[in-house]
Amino acid sequence: MTVLAHGVGTRTDLPIPIGLALFGAGAAILLTFSVLLLFWRTPRLGGSGSGRPLPAGLQRALDAPALHRVLQALALAAAAFVVVVALAGPPDTPHNLAPWVFYVTFWVGLVPVSLLLGPVWRVVNPLRALHQALRLAVPQAPGAERLPSLGLWPAAGSLAIFLWLELVCPGRSEPGTVGLFLIGYAVVQVALALWFGEEWFAVGDGFEVYSSLIARLSPWGRRDDGRLAFRSPLTGAISTPPVAGLAAVVVVLLGSTAFDGLSRTVFWQSGPGASNDPVAGTLGMLAMIALVAAMYLTGTWLSGRLAGQPAAEQPRRYAATVIPIALGYTVAHYFSLFVLDGQTTWILASNPFGARGVDLFGTYRNVLDLTAVTAGTIALVQVGAIIAGHVVGVTLAHERALLSAPRARASDQLPLVIVMVLFTFGGLGLLFGF
Amino acid sequence: MSPRSPVLARALVGLLLALVVPLAGCAGTAPSASGASSSGGSSAGTTASSAAGKRLEVTIAHGKASGDTGRVPVAAGTPVTLVVTSDVADEVHVHGYDIEKELAPGAPTTLHFDATLTGVFEVELHKAGIVILHLQVE
Structure with a gap:
């Protein structure tokens, strides 16, 4: 059994060197001040109505329900295949595709894909296809009118459950655990969608909400008038609707990534976490x-x-500004897992059932290349991601403050800025490894 | 940010600087702390670095590992000799390097490898399901 921090993996990163940690802290402070004090005294980002629209024909093609259903059906087939491999494939993690596909290729891969292409999982979510098929039998959604009052709280809950599976659950890397989780997750989500209607997935499916939140920082968005538009990622992020529970989703993501970092430190491994006790x-x-x-x-x-x-609206008003900080942490913690251990997916895909002599794509004999990126590159990406997330977050919070009260005093933002700076030091500190 | 408040801006800078200085100090003391805790882990003093490489010894009794446990730092490229003695039959696995060897009860088993991959790698016992040490190659 592999007991590494994040679900699966063969290695974790070295602690970042002290020079980089100090440089990162200094750069974060300096860039924060440049942004806040020198360059940004009036609101600059457009609202949710701005952006350059895509050609109408292209939008019609991208929004076509038929396209979405086809993509969802393909994703459903792929997911069903992964579940079958998890339950009927080779029983040991190093030779079973499922844990690597799920924890590395899907969960970590969702980040770059959503960041580049927009809310991809909303479009291809296989659970939506499953729900569509079952709705023929259960046409009524009795809880549909109650759904808006839930906000994004259901997503905070389902993300917390998944993250517990990934980071804490005993046997989390076992193929059987992954298979059972996928089945259980699909059953519960589809049942809730039958009760609340298809829009449940947009507020209750943790993976879809995660992808959509990261997509807020992509260069694509939908304007108020319904047009798909190309726009500044900052504009997309600042126009995130301040729904109830948004802050909870962001806090769960940030807190669990911080725990992932903590569980890799000497302090945790030789102290509270030494026994790997759930x-x-x-x-x-x-x-x-x-x-x-x-x-x-x-x-x-x-x-x-x-x-x-x-006071009641403050947390959700600023929640979107924490998205880039959470994203920075995520990149810092999962970059090496994706580029190094992520290779395992492509190796095992050539022979998912471990049959003798099968090598579908000619990759099965490849060995994991743990030298594909150097320790120095990994450390630079980690520090860079945390600083970039911090700077974007502070910038967004500043813009949000200017928007909500243009004449507000600068000092009003100080507590929030200090908290964000503390998040950055916390992130760097965890990478430094205490 | 209001341009009419230079005093405030200065106060802001001062406050944040006050925040950086202690944290920078904290970062400065951290390496010795982590060094202390990992050398605390390898208490028996069996760690020996020489031209011949690094020799690590771990003994497992009643499911508990002792010797060179905890986080063990090794310079990249060092030849490592790992001697594992378990009171019950088990299998030792060095992750990343993917070295596995059967352990017979009570008999010391020796693994030789060059620490060429950088990162932190677990060395675990499959049957007992415990991590006996983390090899930190840098």
Whole structure:
């Protein structure tokens, strides 16, 4: 059994060197100040109505329901195949495709794909096809009118469950565990969608919400008038609707990634996590989420109080500004897993059932190349991602503050900026490995 | 940000600088702390670095590992000799390097390899399901 931090993997990254950690901290502070004090005194980003529209014909083709159903059916076939391999393929993780496809290629790969192409999982979500088929038998959605009141809270819940599976659950890397989780997840999600209607997936399917949130930082968006548009990623992020539960989703993502970082430190591996005890892991993950939540709520509450804005709306008002910080953490923690251990997917895809002499794509004899990127490159990507996420986050928070109260004093934002800077130091500190 | 408040801007800079300095200090002391904890892990003093490479010894009794456990730093390229003795039959696995060897009860088993891949790698026992050490190759 592999007991590495994130589901599967053969290695973890070296702690980043002190020079890079200090440089990263300094750069984060300096860039924050440049942005805040020198360049950005009035709102600059367009709202949700801005962006250059795509040609109408292209939009018709991309929005065609038939295209979506075909893509969803293909994704459903692929997902069903992965479940079959998980349950009937080789029983040991190094030779079974399923854990690598699920934890590395799908979960980590969703990030770059959504960042480049937009909310991809919303379009190809195989659960939507499954729901569409079953709706013929159950045409009514009795809970449809209750759905808007739930906000994004269901997604925060389903993401927390998946992240617990990935980071804590005993036997998380076993193919059987992955297969059972996929079946259970599909059954629960489709049942809830039959109750609440198809729009459930947009607020309750953690993977779809995750992809859509990251897509907010892609250069593609939908304007108020329904046109698909090419626009600044910052504009997409700032126009994220401040739905109830948005802050919870972001805090769960940030907190669990922080726990992933914590579980790789010497402190954790020789202390609370030494026994690889699921109770210690669960408490550790909950503690990190609670810590991030407490810091974020304090920052937004203090900022709102200084600016005299209603307290209840503060967390969701600024939640979108934490998306880039969460994204920076994600890239920092999963980049090497994706480029190094991610190779395993393509090796095993040539022989999913481990049959003798099968080599479909001629890759089965390849060996994992753990030298594909150097330790120096990995460290640079890690520090760069965290700084970039921090700078974009602070910029967005600044813009949001200017938008909500153009005459507000600069000091009103200070608590939130300090919290974001602390997140960055926390991220760098965890990479530094204490 | 209001341009009419240079005092405020200065206060902001001061506050954030006040935040950086202690954190930078904290980062500065961290390596010795982590060094201490990993050398604390390898208590028995069996770690020996020489021209011949690095020799690590781990003994497992009643499901507990002792010797060169915890996070063990090794310079990249060093020839590593890992001697594992278990009180029950098991199988040792060095991840990343993908070296596996059967362990007979009570008999020391020796693994030789050159630490050419950088990163942090688990060395685990398959049957007991425990990680006996993390090899940090840098």
